[in-house]
Amino acid sequence: MAVFESLLQFSSTGTLLGALLLLLVLYLLSTGSKSQKEGKEPPGPKPLPLLGNLLTLDLTRPFDTFFELSKTYGNIFQVFLGPKKTVLLVGYKTVKEALVNHAEEFGDRDIGPSFRIMNDEHGIVFSNGENWKEMRRFALSNLRDFGMGKRGSEEKIIEEIQYLKGEFDKFEGKPFDTTQPVNYAVSNIISSIVYGSRFEYTDPQFTQMVDRANENVRVGGSIPMMLYNIFPWLGPFLKNKRIIVDNIVQSRQQMTKLINALQETLNPHERRGFVDSFLIQKQKDEFSSTGTLLGALLLLLVLYLLSTGSKTQKEGKEPPGPKPLPLLGNLLTLDLTRPFDAFFELSKTYGNIFQVFLGPKKTVLLVGYKTVKEALVNHAEEFGDRDIGPGFRIMNDEHGILFSNGENWKEMRRFALSNLRDFGMGKRGSEEKIIEEIQYLKGEFDKFEGKPFDTTQPVNYAVSNIISSIVYGSRFEYTDPQFTEMVDRANENVRVGGSISLWLYNIFPWLGPFLKNKRIIVDNIVQSRQQMTKLINALQETLNPHERRGFVDSFLIQKQKDEKDSYFHEENLMMSVTNLFVAGTDTTGTTLRWGLMLMAKYLHIQDRVQEEIDRVIGGRQPVVEDRKKLPYTDAVIHETQRLANIVPLSLPHVTSCDVTFNGYFIKKGTTVVPLLTSVLKDPSEWEKPNSFYPEHFLDEKGQFVKRDAFIPFSAGRRVCLGESLARMELFLFFTSLLQSYRFSTPPGVSGDDLDLKGVVGITLNPSPHKLCAIRYEQSLKGYRNQTCIFE
């Protein structure tokens, strides 16, 4: 019944009672009609659909419950924890027979969602296969070296007992809770084997680590965590899951400090404990000491030179590419500070389809308009899956739209598209929202009174409010820290997500604990989820099925209707909202900022835009309909998107099956990068690929012309879901701002100082800069000569 009570916490009582009644009917029907497949599967109590045996199991003491059940079903029986079948082994003979005589078959660890958040399938307790074998063997042999089960640890234990007695003595015979002193003493034994020294019981670094570990062990066995294992979408609502995640984040920080300190004082000839042994082994194995690395590089170079002479490239089979080194692949020769430029450069040698090895990971590059279009559009199915590497996995966990695949992706994308359209995406509804938001943004610009300022935050907040009002049903104030922090964190994750350390993390995920950037991303996610949960809970509480305020409402209503439907669960809601929020903010904000910067850089082009707007629109608010009458402005916006090239690598795809493409064989599961840079700057498509040249989109009569190779939103199955919204936003924001302001560089900064290279993240941002936005009054002539206001 405890489960029943816990379930009540998560659902509205009415819906739950209805669902239970339905399940009861299903149960009664099924009891009469079907026979149990005894003799094949182990026997066990009859499960209800979806809930399995949860309603009849007392999960407060599951071990007693299972033991009790064995009296009815024997020594091997099965229960259903929700939809998850679990076989119980009961009694000495059965347990020994399975674990010892069938050691191989029963020897793997089941790593459910709650253990996964703690461990990520590394280490010893929650890993399997070769990783587990290697880690267990290494731990056993090293723990023995440091005295486990031998004289060495005997001495440590005897020493620690004296400290523990000291603690007990402090109570002078008065009553006390033995938990902390006993835990600290016991923990010091393993700590001195692992770290090489014991800790004082007054050292908060140590006591917090012990207390947190104990809390996680306790909370990890609680009913909410069992439910989380069964229904992981409950995660965002479970306080206990948050406690565990917070404890992990904090303990990892402290462990990292301890390990770093050991690393700094490491002496390979004097190992102090298990960590030292591991670090030394790591150095040996992974070339991290400079000497070894240089030696290894030399060896690799020799191997490389030898192999270049002897083996022939399998051209015509796999795509060509630079010769990879073992383990490191082509990493040493690739400039990951601007990977898209490095790949584009390589295509000059290897052609439009080539492969590189990022570490051991093969990645196929698609280069130029024809190849990218051929793959993404004509072979949409084969090239349409998303590659979800470790870096994206921490952000998304394969739910939502951006980083999911298969039926989950299809359902979420379809639902998002149709609902975003219902809330006005690409239509009149969002036009009104955008025009309203522009007034707020102008208010922000005006506050600077013509003095130089960084456009990042106001532009991002304004743009984010458009997708926010579609998703949540309302805009936020620019002074609301709840909102601004969410936007700032999303942008930080997009920036940090494209850093070299995240590339390395994608290639060698074991680097994770040492990477500050990974920690930044995880912390941002944890905090943003808490804020999103609050926002969604507030919407849930005031939900009216007859008046949907935004995408979240639609999702919640669908979730209520379709409780059985596995796709409309909490995790998909959180991830879809995150995807729309992040993808809908950073991209459009960044493009708009490029646009304003380019106007300040190329004043003669700004002149022409403003002349056209003055002539065609005058002082009234620009609307979408005006686009047709503003060919030059439209061309400038398109050219901004082309040259700014803000998603230069698109997002990684993966082949969904083996595919032979343009004569090359690409295996199922190969990472594929459609190099959008190479399309937007394809020299065979654009007259001046590297210049800002709005004429790319104009015919000789000055009329706007579409260009096939203009695909900043990518193409095919995964084409940007927000394209129509983004295009509308860019047009309205850009024309309205250019109508009202003259943009120029700050005093002392020339247009030439504004660089076009940008800052690399997942998206390509303008380099840090400030602009002056000087109000342009229609009545004033000669606005072109107005310059920045001096402070």
Ligand code: HEM
């Ligand atoms: C100038 C603005 C934008 C640009 C340049 C842009 C570009 C892109 C690109 C290149 C992709 C990856 C396509 C691929 O995998 O091949 C993408 C995906 C996506 N974009 Fe955008 N985007 C923009 C604005 C938006 C907006 C406003 C939204 C919000 C509604 C949005 C939502 C998404 C989503 C949900 C996906 C994932 C699609 C999927 O995996 O099925 N984007 N975008």
